Amino acid sequence: xxxxxxxxxxxxxxxxxxxxxxxxxxxxxxxxxxxxxxxxxxxxxxxxxxxxxxxxxxxxxxxxxxxxxxxxxxxxxxxxxxxxxxx
Amino acid sequence: xxxxxxxxxxxxxxxxxxxxxxxxxxxxxxxxxxxxxxxxxxxxxxxxxxxxxxxxxxxxxxxxxxxxxxxxxxxxxxxxxxxxxxxxxxxxxxxxxxxxxxxxxxxxxxxxxxxxxxxxxxxxxxxxxxxxxxxxxxxxxxxxxxxxxxxxxxxxxxxxxxxxxxxxxxxxxxxxxxxxxxxxxxxxxxxxxxxxxxxxxxxxxxxxxxxxxxxxxxxxxxxxxxxxxxxxxxxxxxxxxxxxxxxxxxxxxxxxxxxxxxxxxxxxxxxxxxxxxxxxxxxxxxxxxxxxxxxxxxxxxxxxxxxxxxxxxxxxxxxxxxxxxxxxxxxxxxxxxxxxxxxxxxxxxxxxxxxxxxxxxxxxxxxxxxxxxxxxxx
Numbered sequence: 416x417x418x419x420x421x422x423x424x425x426x427x428x429x430x431x432x433x434x435x436x437x438x439x440x441x442x443x444x445x446x447x448x449x450x451x452x453x454x455x456x457x458x459x460x461x462x463x464x465x466x467x468x469x470x471x472x473x474x475x476x477x478x479x480x481x482x483x484x485x486x487x488x489x490x491x492x493x494x495x496x497x498x499x500x501x502x
Numbered sequence: 503x504x505x506x507x508x509x510x511x512x513x514x515x516x517x518x519x520x521x522x523x524x525x526x527x528x529x530x531x532x533x534x535x536x537x538x539x540x541x542x543x544x545x546x547x548x549x550x551x552x553x554x555x556x557x558x559x560x561x562x563x564x565x566x567x568x569x570x571x572x573x574x575x576x577x578x579x580x581x582x583x584x585x586x587x588x589x590x591x592x593x594x595x596x597x598x599x600x601x602x603x604x605x606x607x608x609x610x611x612x613x614x615x616x617x618x619x620x621x622x623x624x625x626x627x628x629x630x631x632x633x634x635x636x637x638x639x640x641x642x643x644x645x646x647x648x649x650x651x652x653x654x655x656x657x658x659x660x661x662x663x664x665x666x667x668x669x670x671x672x673x674x675x676x677x678x679x680x681x682x683x684x685x686x687x688x689x690x691x692x693x694x695x696x697x698x699x700x701x702x703x704x705x706x707x708x709x710x711x712x713x714x715x716x717x718x719x720x721x722x723x724x725x726x727x728x729x730x731x732x733x734x735x736x737x738x739x740x741x742x743x744x745x746x747x748x749x750x751x752x753x754x755x756x757x758x759x760x761x762x763x764x765x766x767x768x769x770x771x772x773x774x775x776x777x778x779x780x781x782x783x784x785x786x787x788x789x790x791x792x793x794x795x796x797x798x799x800x801x802x803x804x805x806x807x808x809x810x811x812x813x814x815x816x817x818x819x820x821x822x823x824x825x826x827x828x829x830x831x832x833x834x835x836x837x838x839x840x841x842x843x844x845x846x847x848x849x850x851x852x853x854x855x856x857x858x859x860x861x862x863x864x865x866x867x868x869x870x871x872x873x874x875x876x877x878x879x880x
Contacts, residue, residue: 448615455611455618456641459648462619475520475623478616 420469420497421490427464428486432457443487448480458483465489471496520624522569523583528555530580531572535874538607550879554585557751557872562744563588567629568601573608573617582608582617584625587869589634590739592732593852597739600632601625602868604875606642619645626651626846636821636868637841637875646844653842654856656824657864661835662786662817663807667700668692669816673786686784693816713774713805716765723749723763726776727866730793736852736861745866752871755780757878758788762813766798766805775802778866779820781813788876789820791865800829807833821870824859843868 421443432452433441447453453461461483462473471493482492523531532551536542558570565588573582585605591598603625608617622645626633638646643653664670668689675682718726724745731737753761759782766775775794781787787810794802803826810818822830822837830837843864847853855861869875 451612454615455608455622456644456648458616458619459623459645462623463648463650475620475627478620478623480616483616 419490420493421486423469424490424493425486427461427468428452428489431460441486443490444485446484447486448484453483461489465493469493469497471500519574520571520582520620521574522566523558523572525555525559527572527580528559531583534580534583534607534609535605538609539605539874547879553873553879557587557874558585561588562747563590563741565599565601568599571621571624573614573621575610575614575617581610581614582621584621585869585874586625586628587872589867591632591736591863591867592739593736593855598632598736598849598852599630600634600863601628601630602634602636604635604637604869618642622646623649631847631849632852633846634863634868635842635844636864636870638844639841643842643844646842646846649846651844651846653844655839656822656827656859657843657856657861658839658841659822659827659837660819660840661822661826661830661837662819663810663830663833663835664817665807665811666690666693666816668696669784670786673784673816677786689816690784711805711808713766713768713801715805715809716767718763718765718776720746722765723776723778726765726773727791727793729773730776730795731862731867733793733795734860734862735858736855736863738862738867748866748871751873752778752790752866755873755877757876758782759785759813759815761790762809764805764809766794766802774798775805777802777806777809779806779810779818781810781815781818783814785815787813787815787818789818790870792820792823792826793862794825796825799825800832803829803833821864823862823864 428441441452458478462478465471466473481488483489528551531554532546535550536546568586568588570586571584572580575581583605584603587602589600589602591600606618606621608614611618626649635646672682672685672689724742727745728740758780761778761780763778764776765773768774773795775798777789778791779787779789789806792802792806807818845856856863864870
């Protein structure tokens with residue numbers, strides 16, 4: 416059975432990026448990049464989390480806004496990678 | 503829309519792309535360098551573009567598998583760059599393929615927020631055995647750390663030895679505000695009058711000199727560097743042509759004065775070490791390279807300090823090498839960090855050698871010799 420990583424991703428984003436911007440919440444679809452919640456350093460932190468804690472391997476050319484711009488996009492991307500790995 | 507690389511297929515298109523630097527990119531990279539790293543609104547001088555092309559595309563040891571990279575934005579324009587210099591090395595008789603990464607810059611990080619991360623990851627995941635960055639600033643160091651590569655303190659610290667405190671303060675100020683040079687006569691007078699007050703704190707070793715300095719250039723300098731570099735387990739695998747080319751580049755740097763290269767010999771003529779520094783009267787001398795035979799570090803450092811003082815420099819600085827920290831401390835140098843050295847390797851032997859301090863991976867071995875580090879383009 417496929418596990419949905421959305422809650423893990425949300426927890427990581429809230430714990431690591433929101434406090435820096437003095438914010439309390441972020442919606443699943445809100446742009447992390449356009450709103451300045453995540454920059455190049457932040458995305459590498461997120462990549463490290465996804466690789467070490469979620470267990471997916473991320474290619475350089477997959478680090479694009481379409482995959483990393485929101486909690487929803489990140490979760491969908493990670494779930495798709497996990498699904499691909501389990502097939 | 504997901505952008506996940508599918509097995510056996512090319513990755514789906516993305517908003518921005520990373521690719522090797524091409525000759526046609528040079529004007530754009532020069533403009534980017536002028537805007538981002540030099541923080542200037544003026545057009546990039548032609549000499550800057552010429553220099554970028556020479557260093558990153560016409561390096562004598564250019565390796566097509568270790569290219570500099572550009573980030574192409576959604577409009578097809580160059581919006582990011584990371585420079586890569588090939589740095590072949592040897593470790594205990596085995597070849598080590600090393601790449602020195604630097605000059606990481608992104609033109610519009612707000613529009614292209616992932617470019618820096620992608621450029622750095624792209625280089626770090628290349629085919630080299632060892633990635634080195636010698637001059638990582640706080641932003642790029644933050645990215646290296648997120649990738650799991652901490653700074654190496656024993657290769658990162660700058661050392662500074664002050665000879666004339668008021669002159670040093672004035673020279674340091676003049677590096678940011680040219681008008682501060684007008685204060686030099688006052689600083690000089692202050693140092694002369696106050697000399698008795700800080701003689702004890704700043705006096706150099708008064709012991710009889712146990713060395714002689716021999717000016718070096720051309721083939722003699724190259725032979726000396728080749729001999730001394732091999733005293734480190736991990737060291738550059740230079741050939742004479744490449745080293746000559748690099749030294750020619752270094753000699754063009756004028757920001758800190760003229761380049762001075764010396765061998766340090768024992769009274770009996772034995773090679774103890776060598777140093778290459780840039781110095782001018784009233785300025786802060788800058789050390790490009792300091793190499794010493796085992797147990798000769800203190801003597802070589804003393805000879806460098808003596809020479810810098812004789813040129814009229816008010817202080818001298820350089821990048822530490824692990825073996826030099828103790829002797830520099832005894833010479834009353836102080837230490838600070840304004841750029842970090844960081845490496846990435848999956849090779850345990852390379853990592854252990856660097857951690858043990860037995861590696862020559864900075865200065866001429868990395869990127870301090872290029873004019874992009876501490877020089878001006880007119």
